[in-house]
Amino acid sequence: MAKLFAFFAALLGASSASAQTSLAELLSELDMLLKSKHPELAASLRPPQSAEQIERMEARYQIVLPDEVRTLYLWHDGQDPTGFTTFANNMAFQPLSELLQTKAEFDSMIGYDFHLKNWWHQAWLPLFHNGGGDYLVVDPQGIHTGDANQLLAFYHDDKYRPIIAKDLTTFFKAVLDYYDKTSTEDMDEFHIIDDFLPNSNLSFDASGKAEPLQ
Incomplete structure (x- = not known):
């Protein structure tokens, strides 16, 4: 009986794992979709970092990147920063x-330009930016919530830090769904994916107080 139970448990575990799409698989699908549907965006993506290049950057900045962040930069090394x-x-x-570089600059501002204790946290990794001082950051430690690798918004002039997604896999599943299900006629220059993200409705302020978004 124990062997039979173990067999079905393993079978169910394998089925569950196969049902979950990995971040690498999502990024591969997104690559093909962008090339066919949004070639301008596809062209802006830089060639990937190699594992060796990432390791050298980690050594230089004395940091260990989360697995999802490494996977992301093995896909593409961001976008062309000249545009x-x-x-x-x-x-x-x-x-x-x-x-x-952004992380090192912000880390150095803690206690000086950033007077509130949790305005910026040294664990945060600013992956996306709007060119105006605001960022989407990966939070490897799950500050305040305990949810490691959550994605949250950092605003340079606002104390609130909305939780955007529980991890990068969830975020890029929404990105893929947006580009797949939105017609080019209905897209604007902002590419807001909120309708494709699970709704957390949670934010916290720099004092660490978590509260529902109004």
Whole structure:
């Protein structure tokens, strides 16, 4: 009986795993979709980083990137920084070098320009930016919520930090759905994907107080 139970448990586990699309698979699908449906955005994406290049950057900045972030930069090294082509939610995708430079700059401002304790946190990784000082960041530690690798919005002039997605896989599933299900006629330059994201309705302020969004 125990062997039979173990067999069905393993079978169910395999079925569940196969039903979950990995981030690498989503990114591969997104690549093909963008080339056919949004060639301008596809052309703005830079060649990928190699595993060795990522390791050198990690050593230089004394950081270990989360697996999902490594997967993302093994796909493409952000977008061409000489122009601004929106990737999603009026944000562009930063090259890894710019992500780490931005993070180092913001880390150095804690306690000086950033007077509130949790205005910026050293764990945060600013992957996407709007060119005006606002970022979508990956939070490897799950500050305040405990949800490691959540994606949240950092606003340079606002204390609130809305939770955007529970992880990058969830975020890129919404990106893929947006570009797949939205006709080119209905797209604007902002590419807002909120309707394709699970609704968390949760934000927290720099004091660490979490509260529903109004």
